[in-house]
Structures are given as C-alpha cells and as structure tokens.
Amino acid sequence: MTAPLRVALLGCGTVGSAVLRLLADQAGDLTARIGRPVEVAGVAVRRPDRHPDVPAELLTTDAHGLVTRPDVDLVVEVIGGTEPARSLLMAAFEAGKSVVSANKALLADEGGELHAAAAKAGVDLYYEAAVAGAIPLLRPLRESLAGDQLRRVVGIVNGTTNYILSRMAETGHGFTEALAEATELGYAEADPTADVDGFDAAAKAAILASLAFHTTVTAADVHREGISAVTSTDVARATEIGCTVKLLAICERVPGNEDGEGDSVAVRVHPAMIPTTHPLAAVGGAFNAVFVEAEAAGQLMFYGQGAGGEPTASAVLGDLVAVARNRVTGTAGPGVTTYAGLPARPIAETPTRYHVSLDVADRPGVLATVAQEFARHGVSIATVRQDGRGDAATLVIVTHSAPDAALSATVSALREMPAVRGVTSILRVEGLS
Ligand SMILES: NC(=O)C1=CN([C@@H]2O[C@H](COP(=O)(O)OP(=O)(O)OC[C@H]3O[C@@H](n4cnc5c(N)ncnc54)[C@H](O)[C@@H]3O)[C@@H](O)[C@H]2O)C=CC1
Ligand SMILES: N[C@@H](CC=O)C(=O)O
Numbered sequence: 001m002t003a004p005l006r007v008a009l010l011g012c013g014t015v016g017s018a019v020l021r022l023l024a025d026q027a028g029d030l031t032a033r034i035g036r037p038v039e040v041a042g043v044a045v046r047r048p049d050r051h052p053d054v055p056a057e058l059l060t061t062d063a064h065g066l067v068t069r070p071d072v073d074l075v076v077e078v079i080g081g082t083e084p085a086r087s088l089l090m091a092a093f094e095a096g097k098s099v100v101s102a103n104k105a106l107l108a109d110e111g112g113e114l115h116a117a118a119a120k121a122g123v124d125l126y127y128e129a130a131v132a133g134a135i136p137l138l139r140p141l142r143e144s145l146a147g148d149q150l151r152r153v154v155g156i157v158n159g160t161t162n163y164i165l166s167r168m169a170e171t172g173h174g175f176t177e178a179l180a181e182a183t184e185l186g187y188a189e190a191d192p193t194a195d196v197d198g199f200d201a202a203a204k205a206a207i208l209a210s211l212a213f214h215t216t217v218t219a220a221d222v223h224r225e226g227i228s229a230v231t232s233t234d235v236a237r238a239t240e241i242g243c244t245v246k247l248l249a250i251c252e253r254v255p256g257n258e259d260g261e262g263d264s265v266a267v268r269v270h271p272a273m274i275p276t277t278h279p280l281a282a283v284g285g286a287f288n289a290v291f292v293e294a295e296a297a298g299q300l301m302f303y304g305q306g307a308g309g310e311p312t313a314s315a316v317l318g319d320l321v322a323v324a325r326n327r328v329t330g331t332a333g334p335g336v337t338t339y340a341g342l343p344a345r346p347i348a349e350t351p352t353r354y355h356v357s358l359d360v361a362d363r364p365g366v367l368a369t370v371a372q373e374f375a376r377h378g379v380s381i382a383t384v385r386q387d388g389r390g391d392a393a394t395l396v397i398v399t400h401s402a403p404d405a406a407l408s409a410t411v412s413a414l415r416e417m418p419a420v421r422g423v424t425s426i427l428r429v430e431g432l433s
C-alpha cells in the first residue's frame with residue numbers, strides 16, 4: 001500500500017468541519033484521483049472540548065507544532081484572519097509543505113510575500129475557496145486565461161450581503177433580521193462587519209485584480225463601501241427605475257491616455273443599482289456570480305455558491321487534490337505573476353454614474369437651479385423625473401458617466417441648496433445603457 005499523504009487541518013469551524021466530512025466521505029475516490037491516500041494528521045483548534053465529532057487523538061491546540069511536524073505533508077488553513085494564519089503559512093513553506101487556504105483577508109494583504117515564500121520553497125499556495133467559494137474562478141484566471149488580456153472583472157462576491165439585499169427586496173425584512181439569517185446559515189464571517197462593510201468583498205476584489213492584471217493589488221488599493229447605508233428608500237427607488245441594488249466588486253484595467261500615461265487598475269466595491277434585465281440582477285440569496293471580460297475570450301460568466309461550509313469545502317478539496325498530485329509527482333503548480341506592476345487609480349478619477357433622489361419644493365426655476373449645479377461640476381444628466389407637486393416634490397436624476405469626485409462634489413453642493421430639502425437617496429448605477 002502506498003504511503004498516505006498527511007494533511008494538517010488548521011481550524012475546524014464552518015469550513016474546516018465540512019472539509020473533514022468530505023475527506024472522510026470521499027476517501028476512496030480521492031485516493032484514486034491522487035494516486036495516494038490522504039490522511040488527516042491532526043486538527044488544530046482553539047477549544048478541543050468544542051469538537052466532540054473529531055477523534056480526540058487528532059485534536060491539538062498547538063497549530064505551529066502540527067504544521068512543522070515531520071509526518072505532515074500538506075497544510076489546509078481555514079482559521080481566517082491575519083495572525084496566526086500568516087506565521088503558520090510561513091512556517092509551512094519553510095518546512096517545505098504546500099498550503100491550501102480559504103483566507104481572503106490574509107491573501108489580499110500578504111499575498112505577495114506568501115507567494116514569494118512558497119516559490120522560494122518550491123511548494124504550492126492555492127486558495128480557490130477564498131474568492132466566490134465553490135466557484136472555480138481563481139484557477140481559470142491563473143491558468144485557463146493566462147494567454148489572454150483581461151479588461152474587466154465584475155461580480156457579486158459576497159454571499160452574506162447578497163442574501164441580505166435579496167431578502168430586503170423580496171420579503172421586506174429589515175437589515176438586522178436578514179443578517180441574523182445569513183449568520184445562522186453559515187454565510188457570514190465571524191465578525192459580520194467584514195461582510196456588511198465591504199471588507200470581505202474588497203479583499204476578494206484585490207485578489208481578483210491581482211490575478212487578472214498581473215499586478216500586486218492589496219485591499220488598501222480597493223475603494224470600499226458596504227451596504228449598511230443602503231435604505232429601503234434606495235431599494236424602492238431602484239425598483240421604480242427597473243433596477244435592483246447589489247453590492248458589486250468591479251476590477252478594471254484602465255487604458256492609458258494620449259498624453260502618454262500608461263494603463264492603471266481601478267478596483268472598487270460599492271452598492272449599485274443595476275437593471276433587472278442585467279444577468280447579475282438575477283443572482284439571489286448567497287449565490288455569487290462574476291463576469292470576466294477578456295480581449296480574445298470575450299465575456300465569460302461564473303456562477304454558483306459563494307459561501308457556506310460544504311460549497312467552500314468543495315473548493316478547498318479541489319485545491320487539495322491539485323497540490324497533492326503535485327506532491328506525488330514532485331512538482332509545483334504555476335505561481336502568480338505581478339510583472340505588469342500597474343498603478344492603482346483612485347476612485348476620485350474613476351468614471352461612474354449616480355442615481356440621485358432629491359426632495360424639493362416644486363417652484364418655478366428649481367429644476368433649472370439643480371441642473372445648473374450638475375453642469376457646474378461637469379456632470380451630464382441622462383434622465384430626470386419629477387414625482388409629486390407643491391412642497392413635497394421629488395426629483396429623481398440619473399447622470400451620465402463622470403469622474404466620481406465630480407459626482408460627489410455635485411451631491412455635496414446639492415445638499416447646501418436652499419431649494420433642496422433633502423437628498424434622500426444616492427447610489428451609483430452600473431450597466432444602464
Ligand atoms: N464560511 C464561509 O462561507 C466561507 C469562509 N471562508 C474563509 O474560510 C476561513 C474559515 O471560515 P469559517 O470556517 O467560516 O470560520 P469559523 O469561524 O467558523 O472557523 C474558524 C475556526 O478556526 C478556529 N481558530 C481560530 N484561531 C485559531 C488558532 N489560532 N488555532 C486553531 N484554531 C483556530 C476557530 O476557533 C474556529 O473554529 C476564513 O478565512 C473565511 O474567510 C471562505 C469562503 C467561504
Ligand atoms: N462571508 C463570506 C463567505 C465567503 O467568502 C460571504 O458571505 O460571501
């Protein structure tokens with residue numbers, strides 16, 4: 001019998017426990033696919049008493065000791081967070097062990113250093129589960145599309161916020177109730193502000209942009225807005241114009257201009273109204289979907305479960321099979337390249353479109369004054385609609401594309417206008433023709 005490959009599992013929460021279950025359920029098939037059996041050498045946890053389903057002899061609180069044990073071949077990290085995960089991965093590489101991780105927060109901030117350490121050790125670092133859970137997305141970007149030029153990656157990459165926005169739109173549930181459901185279902189991060197405030201999606205956007213544009217993009221390069229400021233008025237206004245509200249991650253390669261400025265990358269995460277006819281509008285619940293636009297391939301769409309224990313464990317096991325096969329053949333898979341080194345373009349310079357809803361008094365000249373404020377900032381108006389008459393009129397304006405700084409300066413100026421009683425809804429708009 002061939003000697004088994006021994007795996008150290010770090011963390012046994014939502015994802016880790018599902019990884020353990022799948023490893024046990026599929027042991028025979030995995031052996032056949034890899035060419036050697038896979039065996040769990042140990043499971044690092046914080047509180048062994050909380051894991052009655054795991055054989056006691058596998059449990060340890062000494063994650064570092066487990067990673068560096070000589071009988072461990074491969075490491076699966078599903079602890080999350082930056083430390084101790086970062087140190088554990090570095091220790092694994094120094095000990096010559098390949099790593100599979102689901103940790104987007106870590107990869108988004110420290111991906112460059114971790115890849116360098118893995119390459120130096122001649123081992124693998126795979127993290128398909130870190131972005132869009134079960135959906136095969138990172139390996140298609142790293143491998144299948146390695147011969148093409150990517151222009152844009154746009155998607156819904158956070159299941160929790162998509163679930164919350166879907167529930168708010170479909171059932172009229174409040175934000176808090178919908179978040180509690182998402183947590184109960186295992187979609188939300190340990191600290192749900194990571195989801196709600198867009199940190200999780202920003203980390204994923206950084207990873208996607210890095211792979212898509214062969215450039216180091218960290219979470220700090222990503223403009224981030226979450227969904228906590230999205231109101232029921234925003235959702236209602238979106239419905240009125242045939243749109244729905246989604247939290248989008250948008251990664252774009254911006255071509256250089258005639259003045260000789262080179263290409264840059266613009267990466268942003270924010271809620272946006274998108275037309276209900278847009279394919280991303282139909283992505284409900286905790287599902288994720290990502291559009292990739294490439295020069296030769298054209299448009300590609302990836303869709304599936306972006307969160308939850310079993311779907312995420314599927315991606316972890318896919319990576320585990322890949323790194324195990326490499327281990328069996330004594331090779332390492334392709335690393336990542338950052339040769340393009342494109343600068344990050346600030347949101348202020350990035351062209352976007354706004355939907356603005358204003359409460360105004362319906363008096364002659366008010367519309368003209370409001371329109372002048374847009375013109376003064378160089379923002380062109382695409383459509384204007386007025387609802388109501390007298391003192392309770394509402395102006396709903398959708399702009400054409402303009403630098404974000406010009407749009408936000410316009411909104412600030414509108415708030416100061418005596419004729420404007422209140423700005424009741426501002427959201428960016430994507431995908432309108
Ligand atoms: N839950 C999901 O749907 C998805 C999660 N992920 C990522 O997978 C990773 C794990 O997520 P979950 O399983 O949801 O989190 P979780 O909070 O359910 O599990 C993490 C486990 O790690 C343990 N842990 C923390 N520090 C430890 C340490 N120093 N030593 C040993 N164990 C330690 C915790 O006690 C907990 O049991 C995170 O990086 C997360 O971002 C990725 C995709 C989807
Ligand atoms: N909390 C995340 C889990 C997957 O990455 C999400 O809601 O998408």
Ligand code: NA
Binds near residue numbers: 128132315
């Ligand atoms: Na994935």
